[in-house]
Amino acid sequence: MADLRPHPTAADTRHRPPGHMTVPARRIGVLLLNLGTPEGTDYWSMRRYLKEFLSDPRVIEIPKLIWQPLLQTLVLTTRPQKSGKAYASIWNRERNESPLKTITRDQADGLRAAIQAQYGETVVVDWAMRYGQPAIQPAVQRLKDAGCDRILLFPLYPQYSATTTATACDQAFRQLMSMRWQPAIRTVPSYHDDPAYIDALARSVERHLAELPWVPDMLLVSFHGLPERNLELGDPYYCFCLKTARLLRERLGWPETRVRHSFQSRFGRTEWLKPYTDATVTALAEEGVKRLAVIAPGFASDCVETLEELDGENRELFLEHGGEAFSFVPCLNAHPDHIEMLKGIVERELSGWLPAARQAAHHPVVHPVPAQALPRPLRAAHG
């Protein structure tokens, strides 16, 4: 967690008129946002998490009156056990939390160290989860209370989707709706084609393959899926995934015949984006591909979908259908290349804000009007 104690310049009493509110120093908040994860693998922890996640209308676009009865009766009676098993197989037992949480915290710690080494404590870096803990709304409030009058929201989804990026930002905006004195907000745009991101991915492939005793016949680039309907309704995610896959292949200098893409983690019975990862892995093995490497560039951190579904279930599928060697290229996680890439994006998206923040560290801001001098309604707002 970020150190959110008030900045030393926050209570500069020398310049403050008597009885005046404390005006915090001007800091910048950077809030990393990720999906979220259950607190435990038992039935009730899983149920709580899935209920919150699957009740989000950005995720399931079925009218509430139809969806809620199905969710309560069908999904939440069976899925918690099934998914609980998957989470249990990858759980970080040392910290008693899911890998997604451990890695997101490590990413925030790494980014904070890199940013503060250059910009000092004027920039505060924190992290939060859309579902479960640590929640987004209190994190936004903590940043504001720590003196951040400008906040950059950084959803850790390289390919924008309304189901992930937008709902994470919505949640931060919900906190702003309750604030009288809102911080200014920026959001990090989709970075699916950012050269630094593509380069970090390509280097992770090269690093990983250099350690393998075999050369893959094929690289499968697997993304989390989405209902096809979301694409038809205008979600750009599918196109962004395809662009990432193409740019990665071009950066690696591999021919089209050696790289495929697919979509995993289908949920429910509707049609999702195709080709499906499990069907592709099976077909590749049956077509005679013997050595397969798989990468999941849409996940900033390893999680149940990469560690259990890709490196577990899909590995088994490939080997069962005639494949001989399978290797999963880990997500960028808290690797220094990733931290450097995140820092580059933060610096770009904070342009125009960072120098002002450096200045503010030396010149505490003091509101010129004492609270008592203001008319009643304004006094309330002022305090």
Ligand SMILES: C=CC1=C(C)c2cc3[nH]c(cc4nc(cc5[nH]c(cc1n2)c(C)c5CCC(=O)O)C(CCC(=O)O)=C4C)c(C)c3C=C
């Ligand atoms: C039911 C609809 C779902 C949509 C739409 C969806 C989109 C989507 N999700 C991610 C990233 C992650 N999803 C993760 C887990 C997960 N996803 C769904 C459902 C949808 N996702 C469920 C029910 C679950 C929970 C696990 C399970 O029961 O299968 C995770 C992992 C979280 C973890 O704790 O490890 C991530 C990350 C993206 C990128 C995306 C669309 C673009």
Ligand SMILES: [Fe+2]
């Ligand atoms: Fe998902």
Ligand SMILES: [Fe+2]
């Ligand atoms: Fe899954």
